[in-house]
Amino acid sequence: MKLLVIEDNPATGKHLDTGLTEAGHEITWTRDGKNGLDQALSRQYDAIVLDLMLPELSGMEVLKEIRKRGHRTPVLLLTALGTVEERVAGLQAGADDYMVKNFAFPELLARLETITRRASTPSLVNEVGSIKLDLSNRRITCGLTELQLTPTEFSIMELLMRQKGQVVTRKMLCEHLWDADWEGTTNVIEVHINRLRTKLEKVGEPQLIQTVRGRGYTLGAV
Amino acid sequence: MQFESWFRSLRFRLSFWTSLVLITLVGATLLGLRAGMQLALEHELDLLILEDAREIAMYVENFRNTPDAINEELRRKSLSHEERNWFGQIVGSKGEVLFRTPSTPENFPPKSLGKKGPISFERFRVVEFSTETIGPGTVRILVGSSVDFINEDISLLGDMMLVAWLAIVIVAPLTGYWLAGRATRPLRQILISADKLQPRRMSERLPLSGAGDELDRLCIVINNMLDRLANYLDRQRTFLANAAHELRSPLAAMRAGVEVTLERDRSATEYRGILEETAEQCSNLTTLVNQLLLLAETDARHLQASSTTVRLDVLAQKTISMFQGVAEQCQIDLTTDLQPVTICGHTHHIRPVLNNLVDNALKYSNPGDSVHLYVGIEQNDPSMGLLAISDTGTGISAEDLPKLFDRFYRTDQARAKDGRRNGTGLGLPIAQSIIEAHGGTIQVDSSLGKGTRIEVRLPLAPQVIAGINKGE
Incomplete structure (x- = not known):
């Protein structure tokens, strides 16, 4: 994907540049609102990662200008704050998603994919190894055996398979399952992951779900 | 500028308005008193001349047939009350003038007034009394007296009142200003004390005068507020110190981990392990920071x-x-x-x-x-x-x-x-x-x-x- 990153903080900008390039995207990085706006208006990007606090022109102004000119490029906002009011204001100004700084990088990747894919329909059937997930009848099969999963376990598998090969953080899973993040020390996901592993082990796929320390889970090899 | 602030001071305004009200009230009272005095004196005069008219009526009845005697009586009365320009006039039933003293004002109408009550005629008060007697007909007796002496008394009284009022005009603002100064002195002390209060020295409090009045209560209220502020600041300070401490421990652990790792070359697996550990500590730190932000957000009552x-x-x-x-x-x-x-x-x-x-x-x-x-x-x-x-x-x-x-x-x-x-x-x-x-x-x-x-x-x-x- 062709991505435009508008971010004045050198450290964050560099990490975004490196991380996104390594993930196989083509990055244009500008450090202030004015240049960013020029870039956004002059070239066609698949998505824009926009910091809210920028010199010259604030992120909110850039966003409003882009939308005013009729550009429908998906925009992902980044901010250091993160109050409800600010989030609402950003989404109302035409942002597609919103991330509070100090985010997990896999989450950024996933969200970028989500906002660029929103228009296209995800495929109904997904396969990893011998496991096959069919969204049309919400069944997961391994060969001819059907896995008896709870709705929570099914949703976990659904997200992991959609993001196969990539890290899915606990936060992403929480939001996917229960519409809200849980930042407490109790690991509310682990219980379900453990049960899933047990069930997968019975059908001969004990290593399918892997824990990535400090980050989350992934399907198959990292 | 200083003058303006003086105009706006509580002391000035307090004394100004009380004096203004006092001066107006006293002035109005004195004016009312003077008017009342005039009315009372005129009423007394009316009674006197009515009495004279009655006496003459009795005289007329007794000496009906000796007009000279009646005339003599009128003249005598006119003489004895000369200082108030007393005059009398007797009008017959057909409206003709029977008797008239020389002191009667020349432009006084030679007829009945047609009114019973006392009336004012130029500088005179006049009453009319009619005799209901048998004989040639009813006679109407008109008696008048000058009000000049009343006016003189009243004007003298007025002068005295003016002097008294002027004295009040001068004395009231001065004493008012002095009293207002006394009343607001504790307030000025509160101002001076409050001006010295500093966020860094939250232990200081306003002194109480012990009088138990409104100003003392004001001091107590302000002191209570200072207590709460001090308590709040204290909690914030502790909170900040605790927060810094909580952030320092994981930071120190991460730093130590990274520094130890950098000491010598390691295998990719080892690097990976350390990085994963660091990522985990980072996410713990993020949780803590997010919670601190949430606290700050709710503390500021942004949720209303x-x-x-x-x-x-x-x-x-x-x-x-x-x-x-x-x-x-x-x-x-x-x-x-x-x-x-x-x-x-x-x-x-x-x-x-x-x-x-x-x-x-x-x-x-x-x-x-x-x-x-x-x-x-x-x-x-x-x-x-x-x-x-x-x-x-x-x-x-x-x-x-x-x-x-x-x-x-x-x-x-x-x-x-x-x-x-x-x-x-x-x-x-x-x-x-x-x-x-x-x-x-x-x-x-x-x-x-x-x-x-x-x-x-x-x-x-x-x-x-x-x-x-x-x-x-």
């Missing part, structure tokens, strides 16, 4: 503007589904009784509270215990929603109970690094802060070894607002 409504029971159901797995794993019976309750607020704020309370209840319960979550309308107050979480877990000791909502306070159990029960020590303070920002209350009831019951009361959303939001 929130006009959205949420279904407490629906959120509770989501929380339960989030923790059901954990409860099953720990063999804790997690049950619910959820009735529809709509409150004002935002999901982003209410969810963490619910999650935190349920998480705590599960953390401090042992296998075989039960946790029950109730959501419904408060029975004693139909305008409040009630959220109650009761568990049969370990309970909280009496000495821990009052400190439960202190920031970073952890019970001995929570401090133990066995993993399951440790936390940031911010969960309950955040819950309290959010609930209070929504106009609600949180109450903990617990006994060690028996379990804990936490009750949260939140104001219900007005039905109208609920209806509008559903309509959207």
Whole structure:
């Protein structure tokens, strides 16, 4: 994907540049609102990662200008704050998603994919190894055996398979399952992951779900 | 500039207005007194001349046939009352003038006035008295007297009153200003003392005069406010110190880990291990920082503007589904009784509270215990929603109970690094802060070894607002 990153903080900008390039995207990085706006208006990007606090022109102004000119490029906002009011204001100004700084990088990747894919329909059937997930009848099969999963376990598998090969953080899973993040020390996901592993082990796929320390889970090899 | 501030001072305004009112009132009283005096004197004169008229009437009856005698009597009276220009006139039944004293004013009409009561004629008061006698007809007697002497008295009285009033005009503002100065002196002292108060020296207080008056009460109120401010600042200072301490420990650990790693070359697996560890510590730090931000946000009471409504029971159901797995794993019976309750607020704020309370209840319960979550309308107050979480877990000791909502306070159990029960020590303070920002209350009831019951009361959303939001 062709991505435009508008971010004045050198450290964050560099990490975004490196991380996104390594993930196989083509990055244009500008450090202030004015240049960013020029870039956004002059070239066609698949998505824009926009910091809210920028010199010259604030992120909110850039966003409003882009939308005013009729550009429908998906925009992902980044901010250091993160109050409800600010989030609402950003989404109302035409942002597609919103991330509070100090985010997990896999989450950024996933969200970028989500906002660029929103228009296209995800495929109904997904396969990893011998496991096959069919969204049309919400069944997961391994060969001819059907896995008896709870709705929570099914949703976990659904997200992991959609993001196969990539890290899915606990936060992403929480939001996917229960519409809200849980930042407490109790690991509310682990219980379900453990049960899933047990069930997968019975059908001969004990290593399918892997824990990535400090980050989350992934399907198959990292 | 200084003059202007003097004009605006309480002392000036107090004395100015009281003096103005005093001077006006005294002036009006003196004027009224003078008018009343004039009326009273005129009334007395009227009585006197009416008496004269009656005497003459009796005379006329007695000496009906000797007009000279009547004339003589009139002349005598006119002479004896010469100083007030007394005059008399007798008019016959046909309106002809029978007698008239020489002192009668020349332009006085030679006829009956046709009125009984006393009237004013130029500088005179005149009365008419008619005799109802048999004979040639009724006679009307008119008697008049000058009011000059009354006017002279009144004008003299007026002069004296003016002098008195002028004295008040001079004395009232001066004494008023002096008295106002005395009354506002404690106020000026309060100003001087209050001016010296500094945020860094929160121990200083305003001195009390001991009089127990309004100004003393003002000082007490200000001192109480200073107490609260000092207390608040103190808590903020402690909070800041604690927060810095909490942030420093994981930072130090991360730094040490990274520095040790950089000491020499290592295998990719080793690097990976250290990086994963660092990532984990980073995410813990992020959690802590997010919680601090949430506290700051709710502390500033930014939540009041929130006009959205949420279904407490629906959120509770989501929380339960989030923790059901954990409860099953720990063999804790997690049950619910959820009735529809709509409150004002935002999901982003209410969810963490619910999650935190349920998480705590599960953390401090042992296998075989039960946790029950109730959501419904408060029975004693139909305008409040009630959220109650009761568990049969370990309970909280009496000495821990009052400190439960202190920031970073952890019970001995929570401090133990066995993993399951440790936390940031911010969960309950955040819950309290959010609930209070929504106009609600949180109450903990617990006994060690028996379990804990936490009750949260939140104001219900007005039905109208609920209806509008559903309509959207």
